[in-house]
Amino acid sequence: MLKITEIFHSLQGEAAQAGLPTVFVRLTGCPLRCTYCDSAYAFTGGDWMHMDDILQEIGRHGTRHVCVTGGEPLAQKRCGLLLSRLCDAGFSVSLETSGAVDIRQADERVIRVMDLKTPDSGESDRNRWDNLAALTPRDQVKFVLCSRGDYEWARDRVAEHALAERCEVLFSPAWGEVEATDLADWILADHLPVRFQVQLHKLLWGDVPGK
Ligand SMILES: C[S@@+](CC[C@H](N)C(=O)[O-])C[C@H]1O[C@@H](n2cnc3c(N)ncnc32)[C@H](O)[C@@H]1O
Ligand SMILES: Nc1nc2[nH]cc(C(=O)O)c2c(=O)[nH]1
Ligand code: SF4
Numbered sequence: 001m002l003k004i005t006e007i008f009h010s011l012q013g014e015a016a017q018a019g020l021p022t023v024f025v026r027l028t029g030c031p032l033r034c035t036y037c038d039s040a041y042a043f044t045g046g047d048w049m050h051m052d053d054i055l056q057e058i059g060r061h062g063t064r065h066v067c068v069t070g071g072e073p074l075a076q077k078r079c080g081l082l083l084s085r086l087c088d089a090g091f092s093v094s095l096e097t098s099g100a101v102d103i104r105q106a107d108e109r110v111i112r113v114m115d116l117k118t119p120d121s122g123e124s125d126r127n128r129w130d131n132l133a134a135l136t137p138r139d140q141v142k143f144v145l146c147s148r149g150d151y152e153w154a155r156d157r158v159a160e161h162a163l164a165e166r167c168e169v170l171f172s173p174a175w176g177e178v179e180a181t182d183l184a185d186w187i188l189a190d191h192l193p194v195r196f197q198v199q200l201h202k203l204l205w206g207d208v209p210g211k
């Protein structure tokens, strides 16, 4: 059984798979409290669901892509099994996870999108830097930026850990906190080897749950 806040069908709005029709499974609960979190409604509540019922509900939407998110999905012990079952069923699976948990729990077939928490998130002390050793070229590291200071911090971490040589690196504005055009100009001025992204779903539908 897993505690689930919502299962919904939308366009992937984040990371390198942006734009692909995807089913989202949002697991309940998170040990972090990022200042900007747009999914705080998933901290509590939710419904316990059997693994088979989750798979059946996902299958009902008829998509190839599944994104497991939260809350912090890997905070639930059975999440690793869900990810493997989804891979076995032939889905292309991505996982949104904070850098605060051991990402080795996730099947290597999964595209792991690991968020490294910046100083202005308020949770950068929780980053598990040993996760970097587990990254493969199919994974992605994401920085969600609240300020110019966060940008410079992220830029320096990319260089320090040669992140762009390990996997794709994403820089995203925290919604409403950094101007997207400013971030784009900073990346270009510094010739950073990173992918700029904005939350496509919020451009399309606004900041609403279930989209
Ligand atoms: C809601 S979190 C769930 C997964 C996991 N807890 C994590 O933080 O990666 C999914 C992604 O949304 C990002 N996110 C949350 N609130 C955001 C906001 N206001 N603006 C931009 N990205 C945001 C997070 O940084 C994370 O990369
Ligand atoms: N459309 C859409 N794409 C997303 N990609 C990651 C999301 C998340 O909340 O983790 C998300 C979301 O909430 N909606
Ligand atoms: S780790 Fe993810 S779900 Fe948890 S508070 Fe931060 S952004 Fe929200």
Ligand SMILES: [Mg+2]
Binding pocket: 038, 039
């Ligand atoms: Mg979201």
